Amino acid sequence: MKAVVLGLCSVLLLAGCEKQAAESDPIRPVLSVIVQPQAQASLGRFAGTIEARYESTLGFRVAGRIARRWVDVGSEVKPGDTLASLDPADQRNQLRAAEGDLAKVQAQWINAQADARRQQQLFDRGVGAQAQLDAAQTNLKTTGASLEQARAAVAQARDQLGYSELKTDHAAVVTNWQAEAGQTVSAGQPVVTLARPDIKEAVIDLPTYLAEQLSAGLKFEVASQLNPSINTTATLRELDPQADAATRTRRAHLTLTATPESFHLGTAISVTLTSTVSPRSELPASALLEGDGPPRVWVVDPQQNTVATREVKLLERTPGSVVLSSGVQAGERVVTAGVNSLKPGQKVIVNEEDPR
Known part of the structure; x- marks a missing residue:
C-alpha cells in the first residue's frame, strides 16, 4: 500500500513538473509573412523600344x-x-527631245492625211492609179502609228521628269x-x-534559350522605363528565325493590347515575361525548417498566437527564397526567423517581416 502511494505521488509530481516547464516557455517574438500563392512565374525582364510595325524604304x-x-x-x-x-536637267532635256519628235511626226501625219485625200479624189475621178492610192493610205497608217509612239514617248518623258x-x-x-x-x-x-506611326509595337531581344521556350501561355508586361506607371500588356506577333551573330539573341515583335499616348516611336520600355504555372508560394529561405525527415515550416495559429510545424513540398530553391508547391494555404502566417528555437504550441508575438 505504501509503495502504491509513493508511485502515485511520483506520477503527480512528474506531471506537475512538465506543466510548470510548459508554462515557463517564454513568449517569443518572431518575424513572419502572409502566404500569397502565385499563379504567374516571372521569366525575366528585358529592355526594348517602341517601333513602328510597318516601315518602308523609298x-x-x-x-x-x-x-x-x-x-x-x-x-x-x-x-x-x-x-x-x-537635278532635273537630264529629264527636262529628254522631255524637250520627245516633244520635238512629236511635233515632227505630227507634221508628217498632216501631210500624209492630205496626200491620202488627194489620191482618193483623183481615183474617184478616174485619173488616179490604184497603186498610188494604196501607197498614200499605207503611209497615213504608218504615220499615225508613229504619231501614237511619239505621244507615248512624251508622256513617258513627263513621267521621268516627275520621278x-x-x-x-x-x-x-x-x-x-x-x-x-x-x-x-x-x-x-x-x-x-x-x-508609319499609326500602328506601333514593342521590340525586344531575347536570349536564344528563352526564345525557343516561348509559348502561347506567355504574358508580356510592357512599361515605360521613365514612368513605370504607364504600362500595358502585349502578345507575341513575330520572332526572328535566326539569332544575331554578335549578340546571340533573337528579336521578338510584340503586339500591344493598348498603346498609351506617351508610347512614341523610340520610347525606351521594360518588358517582363510571365507564364501561367500551377499555384505555388514563395517564402524567404529562412522560413524552412530542415533536419531529419521532410522540410517543414512554422505556421502561426491566429486565434491562440501559437505555432505548429507543417510539412511542405519544396519545388524550387534560390539563395534567398524557397518555392513551395503544397503545405501552406493562402492567408496563413509563416514564421521566417528563429525557426530553430521554437517548440510546438509555443506562444509567439507576431511581427510582419519588412518587405524590403
Missing part, C-alpha cells in the same frame, strides 16, 4: 544627282509631301536617310526610310 525611280533633301530625320510627313529631289521628285503616298515619320544631297544615285537605290 528610292528614286530614275537615276540622277540629289539636288536637295526637303525633310530631316524625325520629321512627320503627309501624303504627297516631297522628301527629296534630283525626279521623291514623294510619300502615306503619313509617316522619317527615321533614316541613306543618301545625302549632291550624291548620285541609281534607279531604285534606297534613299530614305519611313515609319
